Amino acid sequence: LASLIGRVRTVLATFVIGLREGLEASLIVGIIAAFLRQQGKPRLVRQVLVGAGCAALICMAAGVGLTVLNAELPQRQQEAMETVIGLFAVAMVTYMVVWMARHAQGLKQELERSAADALVTGTAGALVAMAFLAVLREGLETVVFLIATFNASTSATAAAGGAILGILVAIAVGYGIYRGGVRLNLARFFRVTGAVLVLIAAGLLATAAHTAHEAGWIDVGQTPVLDLSWLVRPGTPWSSLFTGMLGIQPRPVVLEVLLWVFYLVPMSAFVLWPRHRRSPHASAATAGATQ
Amino acid sequence: VTRWAYGLLSVVATTSLAGCGAPTGSTPTEQSTPGPHVAVVLTDDGCKPSETTVSAGTVTFDVTNTGSGAVTELELQRNGRILAEKENIAPGLNGHFSITLTPGSYELYCPGGSGPANQPLTVHAAPSTSSTPTTAP
Numbered sequence: 117l118a119s120l121i122g123r124v125r126t127v128l129a130t131f132v133i134g135l136r137e138g139l140e141a142s143l144i145v146g147i148i149a150a151f152l153r154q155q156g157k158p159r160l161v162r163q164v165l166v167g168a169g170c171a172a173l174i175c176m177a178a179g180v181g182l183t184v185l186n187a188e189l190p191q192r193q194q195e196a197m198e199t200v201i202g203l204f205a206v207a208m209v210t211y212m213v214v215w216m217a218r219h220a221q222g223l224k225q226e227l228e229r230s231a232a233d234a235l236v237t238g239t240a241g242a243l244v245a246m247a248f249l250a251v252l253r254e255g256l257e258t259v260v261f262l263i264a265t266f267n268a269s270t271s272a273t274a275a276a277g278g279a280i281l282g283i284l285v286a287i288a289v290g291y292g293i294y295r296g297g298v299r300l301n302l303a304r305f306f307r308v309t310g311a312v313l314v315l316i317a318a319g320l321l322a323t324a325a326h327t328a329h330e331a332g333w334i335d336v337g338q339t340p341v342l343d344l345s346w347l348v349r350p351g352t353p354w355s356s357l358f359t360g361m362l363g364i365q366p367r368p369v370v371l372e373v374l375l376w377v378f379y380l381v382p383m384s385a386f387v388l389w390p391r392h393r394r395s396p397h398a399s400a401a402t403a404g405a406t407q
Numbered sequence: 408v409t410r411w412a413y414g415l416l417s418v419v420a421t422t423s424l425a426g427c428g429a430p431t432g433s434t435p436t437e438q439s440t441p442g443p444h445v446a447v448v449l450t451d452d453g454c455k456p457s458e459t460t461v462s463a464g465t466v467t468f469d470v471t472n473t474g475s476g477a478v479t480e481l482e483l484q485r486n487g488r489i490l491a492e493k494e495n496i497a498p499g500l501n502g503h504f505s506i507t508l509t510p511g512s513y514e515l516y517c518p519g520g521s522g523p524a525n526q527p528l529t530v531h532a533a534p535s536t537s538s539t540p541t542t543a544p
Binding site for chain 1: 478
C-alpha cells in the first residue's frame with residue numbers, strides 16, 4: 117500500500133509540473149486560435165496550429181539533442197528567452213484587448229466587419245508567430261522535464277505518466293478555451309475575453325519579471341511582500357492553474373506585485389469603463405459616425 | 408499529413424532515445440564532473456545540503472527530491488542574485504548543475520516548503536596544493 121501511495125504521489129507531483137508548463141503555452145495558443153476563428157479566419161487557425169506543432173517538434177529535437185549530448189539545459193538562457201517572449205506576449209495581448217475594446221461597439225455593422233478583416237489580416241503573421249513562440253517558450257523546458265521523468269530513479273513509469281497526463285490536460289484546457297471562445301457570440305467574446313485577457317497579460321508581465329530575475333537581468337525589488345502559499349499551495353494542481361494561467365507566484369516579490377497592479381488597474385479601467393456608460397443610443401451614434 | 412507523420416516519428420524517436428539514454432546517462436555524469444560535489448536533498452520542509460562549506464572552484468550540485476512535490480527547485484544565490492538553478496525536480500527525479508565559485512557566503516534557496524527556504528553555504532579558498540575533491544555520498 118505504501119508503494120501505491122508513493123506512486124500516486126509521484127504521478128501527482130509530475131502531473132502538476134506538466135500541467136503548469138503546458139498551460140503557459142496552451143493558454144495563449146487557445147486564445148489566439150479562438151480570436152482568429154471569431155474573425156472568420158479558419159485558415160489562420162490552421163496556421164496557428166501548424167506553428168505551435170512546429171515549435172513542439174523543434175523543442176523535442178532540442179530536448180533529444182541535449183540528452184544525447186548529455187548536456188544540461190542552459191537555465192539562464194532559457195529564462196532570458198522566456199522573458200523576451202513573455203514581454204512580446206504582453207504587447208500582443210494588450211494590442212488584442214485595445215483592438216477589441218475599440219471594435220466591440222459596432223460589431224454588427226458589415227462595414228466594421230470588413231475593417232476588422234483588414235486589421236486581422238495585417239497582424240495575422242504576428243498572431244501566428246506568437247502561437248509559435250508561446251510553445252517554444254515553455255516547450256523546451258517541458259521536454260527536458262519529460263525526459264528527466266523517463267530517467268526517474270524510482271517509479272519512472274508513474275513519473276512519466278503523470279507528466280504526460282499533465283501536458284495532455286493542459287492541451288485539453290487550451291482546446292476548451294478555443295471551443296468556449298468560438299461558442300460565445302462575437303460581442304460577448306470581446307467583452308468576456310477583454311477582461312480575462314487583461315488578467316492574463318498582467319500575469320504574463322509578473323512572470324516576465326520573475327524570469328528576468330532568474331535570467332540575472334533584474335535584482336531590484338526582490339523582497340517577498342505577500343504570502344499566497346495558502347492559495348497557491350506549491351505542489352497542488354490548483355497552484356498549476358494559478359501560476360500557469362494567471363502568473364501568480366506563491367510568494368510574489370515587490371517588483372512582481374507592482375508590475376501586476378500597474379498593468380491591471382489602468383487596463384481594467386480602460387476595458388470596463390466605457391462599457392458601463394455605453395447605451396444602445398451611444399453605440400447607434402458611433403455606428404452612424406463610422407458610416 | 409506529412410507533418411503529422413514527422414510529428415509521430417519524432418515522438419517515437421524521443422521516447423526511444425530517452426529510453427536508450429537512461430542507463431548510460433544518469434550516474435556517470437555525477438562522477439565524471441571534477442571538483443567538489445554537494446548533494447542537496449529537497450524535502451517538503453525545504454532542502455538539505457550534504458556540506459555547508461566547500462572549497463572554491465567548480466562545484467557540482469547533485470539534486471534529488473525525497474519529498475512529495477511541494478519543493479521542486481534549487482537556486483544558488485549570492486546577495487539575492489540568482490547564480491544558478493535547477494527547476495522541476497519532481498520527487499524521484501534528479502538533476503545537477505556545476506558552477507565556478509569564488510570564496511564567500513552563498514545561499515541555497517528552495518522555495519515552497521514548510522520550513523526555511525534558505526540554507527547558508529560558505530565557500531572557502533581552495534588549498535594551493537592539489538585540491539581534494541569531496542565526493543557526495
